[in-house]
Amino acid sequence: MTVDELDRERLAAWLAGQSLVDRPEALVVDPISGGNQNIVARLGDGTRRMVLRRPPRIVPDGRDAAMEREFRLLTALEGTDVPHATPLALCTDHDVLGATFYVMSEVDGWSPAASMFWPEPFAPEHGVAPRRRLALELVRGLATLSAVDWQARGLTGFGRPDGFHERQVDRWTAHWDRFRFRDIPGLTEAGAWLRENVPSRWTPGIMHGDYSFLNVMFRHGPEPALAAVVDWEMATVGDPVLDLAWLMRQWPARAEDVHSRYVDYTGMPLRDEMVDIYRELTGNPLDHYRYYQVLANFKLAIVLEGGYARYLNGEVDNPKVAHYNDSILDAGRVAAELVAGA
Structure with a gap:
C-alpha cells in the first residue's frame, strides 16, 4: 500500500x-x-x-x-x-x-534522513564547529530521554525492566525464529557470551530502540537544536545504555572513517569522545559497555533480518530493504569480533 x-x-x-x-x-x-x-x-x-x-x-x-x-x-x-x-x-x-x-x-524542522545535502551551516563545506555541535545535540537528546521519570509519566507496564537483560537473547532469538531462513555468522557466539555477561547493576529508563541521525529532526536555523525525536516503534522501558551502543555502532572510531558510513561525520567527535560525553551528561559510569556493544549488534542483525525476510517473501514494497543483507552480515561479524576481543 x-x-x-x-x-x-x-x-x-x-x-x-x-x-x-x-x-x-x-x-x-x-x-x-x-x-x-x-x-x-x-x-x-x-x-x-x-x-x-x-x-x-x-x-x-x-x-x-x-x-x-x-x-x-x-x-x-x-x-x-x-x-x-x-x-x-x-x-x-x-x-x-x-x-x-x-x-x-507536524514538526517544523529538517530531517537528516530526508536528503544527503544538509542545510547551512551543517554541510561539511561550511566548517567544523556547527557539525560538532550538531553531534553534541544528538547525544544530549539521548541523555535527556534517559533522565525522564518513566513511572511518573504513567509508563508502568509499558516495558518490563525486571529481568530485562536476562531476557534479551531469548527475546530476540524467539523473534528471529518467526522468520528464520538461514544462520547469521557470529550470532551463536554472541548470544552465548551475552548470557554469561549480563550487567549486575543498571538503571531502567525509556529506550527509543532505534536512535540515530535518521530518527531525529533539527530546528531550522544556524543554531543546532533538536526539534523532535521521531519513529518510536521500538521504544520500551529498558536499559537506555543500549540506545547509546546502538547509536555508536555506526559512528566512526577513526578520523579516516568519517566518510564511510550512511552519514558524513566530518567535524564531529569520534566514537570514544561521544561515549565520554554521554557519560558526563548522564553521570552513568558505563560499566560493562562492551556487553552493550555486543547486544546492539546482535539485536540489529535480527531486526534487519526480519525486514529482509519480509522483502524476500514479497511482503515489503520498499526496495531499500534489499540492501539490508550487507548490514546484517556486518552486525554478526562485529558482534563476534567484540566477543573474541573481550
Whole structure:
C-alpha cells in the first residue's frame, strides 16, 4: 500500500469527527520520505498540518499494537524536555484505513534522513564547529530521554525492566525464529557470551530502540537544536545504555572513517569522545559497555533480518530493504569480533 491508496474520504471523515480538520473536502495527503517500515503521510486542509503513521500494506503481527504503544509514549512525553511531535488522535477502527494508525502534529524542522545535502551551516563545506555541535545535540537528546521519570509519566507496564537483560537473547532469538531462513555468522557466539555477561547493576529508563541521525529532526536555523525525536516503534522501558551502543555502532572510531558510513561525520567527535560525553551528561559510569556493544549488534542483525525476510517473501514494497543483507552480515561479524576481543 502507498499513500495514494489510502481511503481519503474515510480518513477525512474520521479527522473531522476528531475535530482535526475544518474542511474535510479539502484534505490533502502527501507522502513523506523516510520510514521503510510504515506509511507516513503529511495531512492538511489549508488551515492545519499534521502527520499520519500507519503500518505497511501487509500488517506484520503486533504492528497494530505498536502503533498504540507509540501513541501512548508520545502522550507520556508531553511536558518533558524530550522534543517530540504532539500526539493528536489514535484510531483503532480498521474500517477507516485497514489498520491502527495515529495522527500527530507536524514538526517544523529538517530531517537528516530526508536528503544527503544538509542545510547551512551543517554541510561539511561550511566548517567544523556547527557539525560538532550538531553531534553534541544528538547525544544530549539521548541523555535527556534517559533522565525522564518513566513511572511518573504513567509508563508502568509499558516495558518490563525486571529481568530485562536476562531476557534479551531469548527475546530476540524467539523473534528471529518467526522468520528464520538461514544462520547469521557470529550470532551463536554472541548470544552465548551475552548470557554469561549480563550487567549486575543498571538503571531502567525509556529506550527509543532505534536512535540515530535518521530518527531525529533539527530546528531550522544556524543554531543546532533538536526539534523532535521521531519513529518510536521500538521504544520500551529498558536499559537506555543500549540506545547509546546502538547509536555508536555506526559512528566512526577513526578520523579516516568519517566518510564511510550512511552519514558524513566530518567535524564531529569520534566514537570514544561521544561515549565520554554521554557519560558526563548522564553521570552513568558505563560499566560493562562492551556487553552493550555486543547486544546492539546482535539485536540489529535480527531486526534487519526480519525486514529482509519480509522483502524476500514479497511482503515489503520498499526496495531499500534489499540492501539490508550487507548490514546484517556486518552486525554478526562485529558482534563476534567484540566477543573474541573481550
